[in-house]
Amino acid sequence: MESVWNHSCKFDNRNSLSGNLETNVLIIGAGIAGLLTGYLLKEKGIDSIIIDAEKICSGNTENTTAKITSQHNIIYEKIIREFGLEKAKQYAYANELAIKKYREIIEKNNIDCDLEEKDAYIYTLYEDDRIQKELEAALEVGIKAEIVHKTSLPFGIRDALKYKDQAQFNPLKFLNFISKDLEIYENTRALEVEDNLVKTDKGEIRANHIVVATHYPIINVPGFYFTRMHQDRTYVIALENAGDVDGMYIDLDKNGYSFRNYKNLLILGGASKRTGENKEGGAYDNLRKKAKEFYPNSKEVFNWSAQDCITPDGVPYIGQYSSNTPNLYVETGFNKWGMTSSMVAAMIISDMIVGKENEFNEIFSPHRFDFTASINQLTKDGIETIKNFSMQKIYIPKEHIDHVKSGEAEIVEYDGKKVGVYKDLEGKYHIVSTKCAHLGCQLQWNKDELIWECPCHGSRYDYDGNWIESPSIYSLSNADGEK
Structure with missing residues (x-):
């Protein structure tokens, strides 16, 4: 599995931390949000250190569809209704x-990152009054938009809400350039934050300001972000010999498809599922089936998937990590719109660190949240978390390990413990605890990617239990209880 961005751009390796350091600003996470924050701080004359548990941009940043747009599905009507x-x-x-800041940085530095001006569309195949309501809301907040009835998609539509003057690019080419002069330590995992001290697996870093840009926050308390977000996973394939759709498209229907071109490729996305709910697999097969329907002569050349933090009200959390941690900041909850949200986060946090007020940070404040906002989604997420904690305690399958078929995985009772068993195609068993190392939820199998996933908060592990993705920072226990 490899994205077109990862295939087209490689970063130079950076050293791991070796020993203890002190810095003005420490940024945890070398994805797009962390790198942009470091870059904008450097523009303001503030040096920072960035650390990452793996390689630069090796997480969700390399798996985006890379749409630079203020069109975030149906959002403006909702924000007006809930926040004014x-x-x-x-x-x-x-x-x-x-969007303007991306253009400014790219043009100023003459960055070759395949930036293209493109319109963005929300389309629907059926009559839906949400399109008209969102048009009215978009115009009211000052966005140039209109409804059209014909597009370059390979099928007819009923309506499409078109946002003008948006953009798309190759994110890794862009980030490769802006990261060159930043101090970055790879393979350096943050384990604990105590006041102004971050303990890592390679040493300690003391900082006046600490920014948590780890996609999903790795610190549970304070902040309690695990109670106010869940994660979705979206699947993508890139096709040769497919059409030029001349724009960036998403379906109003959550089960629909997204489209955009990159050079000679058509990027087709969709099949979104809550992380931990892909036991049966078939996400890629669904996309391949649709690709043949839409573009019979097309050929798949890349496939990948991305994970997104979803907030109950659809707005990111950007600002102070909690009300009693004035020098600890968070950038998370980008709701599948990480390109513009990362830049917004970098602008807000870099301004906060230098003591500058801006005119738009209030809506993104993590402290805006209360239990009356979007209560239905919050309740749904809470039920999902409670359900999966309960499953860990009361659901005990009766299958024996010999019943697991090659290429498949099962949750079984083994040696008095509930474990996940994957049997590879060579007949070897891979046995791990099904208890998530984050907060103990029962993991579920992702058949498409051969990975154990947490349906509560989105942590992911390979079939040997090795850590892949936060909020967990540890690998799983194996069948013998080791870590």
């Missing part, structure tokens, strides 16, 4: 400014 017109204008202005 002024805060909706803040959200729109921040994301439009983010």
